[in-house]
Amino acid sequence: MSSKIRLGIIGGGGDSLIGVLHRIASFMNDNYQIVGAVFNPVWEENIGFAKQIGINTSRIYPDFDTFIEKETALPTSERIQVVSVLTPNFLHFPMAKKLIENGFHVICEKPMTTTYEEAEILQKTLAKTNTVFAVTYTYTGYPMVRQMREMIKNNEIGEIQKVDIQYYQGWINPIIHDKKLRNTVWRLDPKKGGISCCVGDIGTHAFNMAEYLTGLEIKSILADLNYLYEDNTLDIDGTILVRFSENVKGVLRTSQIATGEENGLQVKIYGTKGGLKWEQENPNYLQVLSEDKPLQIYKPGHSYNSELSLNGTKLPPGHPEGIFDSMANIYLGVAKAIRNEPYNSGEFPVMNDGVRGMKFIEQCVASHKNGNSWVQL
Numbered sequence: 373m374s375s376k377i378r379l380g381i382i383g384g385g386g387d388s389l390i391g392v393l394h395r396i397a398s399f400m401n402d403n404y405q406i407v408g409a410v411f412n413p414v415w416e417e418n419i420g421f422a423k424q425i426g427i428n429t430s431r432i433y434p435d436f437d438t439f440i441e442k443e444t445a446l447p448t449s450e451r452i453q454v455v456s457v458l459t460p461n462f463l464h465f466p467m468a469k470k471l472i473e474n475g476f477h478v479i480c481e482k483p484m485t486t487t488y489e490e491a492e493i494l495q496k497t498l499a500k501t502n503t504v505f506a507v508t509y510t511y512t513g514y515p516m517v518r519q520m521r522e523m524i525k526n527n528e529i530g531e532i533q534k535v536d537i538q539y540y541q542g543w544i545n546p547i548i549h550d551k552k553l554r555n556t557v558w559r560l561d562p563k564k565g566g567i568s569c570c571v572g573d574i575g576t577h578a579f580n581m582a583e584y585l586t587g588l589e590i591k592s593i594l595a596d597l598n599y600l601y602e603d604n605t606l607d608i609d610g611t612i613l614v615r616f617s618e619n620v621k622g623v624l625r626t627s628q629i630a631t632g633e634e635n636g637l638q639v640k641i642y643g644t645k646g647g648l649k650w651e652q653e654n655p656n657y658l659q660v661l662s663e664d665k666p667l668q669i670y671k672p673g674h675s676y677n678s679e680l681s682l683n684g685t686k687l688p689p690g691h692p693e694g695i696f697d698s699m700a701n702i703y704l705g706v707a708k709a710i711r712n713e714p715y716n717s718g719e720f721p722v723m724n725d726g727v728r729g730m731k732f733i734e735q736c737v738a739s740h741k742n743g744n745s746w747v748q749l
């Protein structure tokens with residue numbers, strides 16, 4: 373019998389953005405086999421897609437409840453072990469909760485839930501089990517992001533004093549100005565997306581990146597969000613001042629109306645001895661700044677990198693690896709956790725990261741609505 377981990381997928385059908393990233397990531401390190409799914413709530417599309425990508429259709433279920441019912445009836449040696457939840461946001465909480473309660477490990481897309489209250493309930497549900505739970509803040513899987521985390525941890529840039537993370541996209545620009553079009557997008561629908569569009573969708577990546585890299589917690593924030601139109605109820609842009617402590621401060625800038633921008637996640641972190649600069653669209657180059665040396669560029673796969681970074685590189689230096697590899701590195705860490713093998717805590721984001729993310733989203737909206745006031749996290 374295959375020693376691969378039996379993976380189930382909910383959402384992520386042929387019509388989705390993120391499905392292909394998870395499927396390829398799960399294959400990359402030869403740890404998982406997709407054995408069952410509900411790719412789509414429409415049966416013809418669900419089964420049609422399974423056939424198209426060559427998945428055995430006997431475990432393609434018409435809906436999530438049937439998935440749980442049929443899978444839990446199987447012997448543990450056959451049953452799906454871990455489930456990736458790749459649906460629109462509002463389904464993450466009920467699905468993840470039921471999966472945890474029924475003994476499945478979970479890989480959940482971000483934002484983890486639609487409210488902080490749900491996130492807390494999920495955290496309590498998980499605490500009663502030995503379940504592995506990952507939240508796919510995908511960018512934490514990049515080798516040079518992991519390298520930044522280790523360099524900061526090893527005090528290579530000194531005490532952190534300034535954090536500036538920008539995540540700019542422009543895709544919603546043509547949609548937001550068209551009243552009809554903006555009613556067709558689930559990310560702009562509070563019932564499906566939650567209380568925020570931009571901060572929830574991408575601001576949360578910037579927030580997670582800030583805490584993942586620095587190892588510090590953001591204690592308070594002040595948010596100025598933009599909604600552009602009165603009948604648009606969810607933010608599509610925001611500037612958020614953040615304070616880690618009295619002397620460690622920064623800014624998270626996030627937008628979906630930065631016209632012409634694609635996936636512009638940019639990180640700048642400055643310490644007392646040096647600085648680090650990294651861009652998602654050019655992920656294999658990490659700039660290391662200092663006052664007394666010329667600018668250095670670090671690249672993946674070289675022995676000068678940390679173990680955590682090298683662990684995320686599969687090919688010799690000079691073979692560009694990208695977003696698929698980044699997600700694959702998260703899946704690799706989850707596989708180690710499922711198999712009870714040792715792993716570095718930087719290998720995948722966990723429940724606490726999801727909970728922090730939800731608190732951040734809620735407090736950004738609260739800060740903005742309170743007249744752009746400082747609020748605690």
Ligand SMILES: NC(=O)c1ccc[n+]([C@@H]2O[C@H](COP(=O)([O-])OP(=O)(O)OC[C@H]3O[C@@H](n4cnc5c(N)ncnc54)[C@H](O)[C@@H]3O)[C@@H](O)[C@H]2O)c1
Pocket residue numbers: 382383384385386387388389390391410411412413435436458459460461463481482483508509510558573
């Ligand atoms: N980690 C990242 O960088 C990243 C990037 C993009 C999206 N996401 C997250 O992934 C999730 C999905 O986003 P997307 O852009 O792929 O959305 P999408 O709308 O493109 O796809 C959603 C998929 O879920 C399926 N679906 C909907 N309801 C379902 C149900 N009841 N049962 C089974 N399947 C169902 C749809 O058929 C579709 O295949 C969101 O939570 C989003 O925030 C994360």
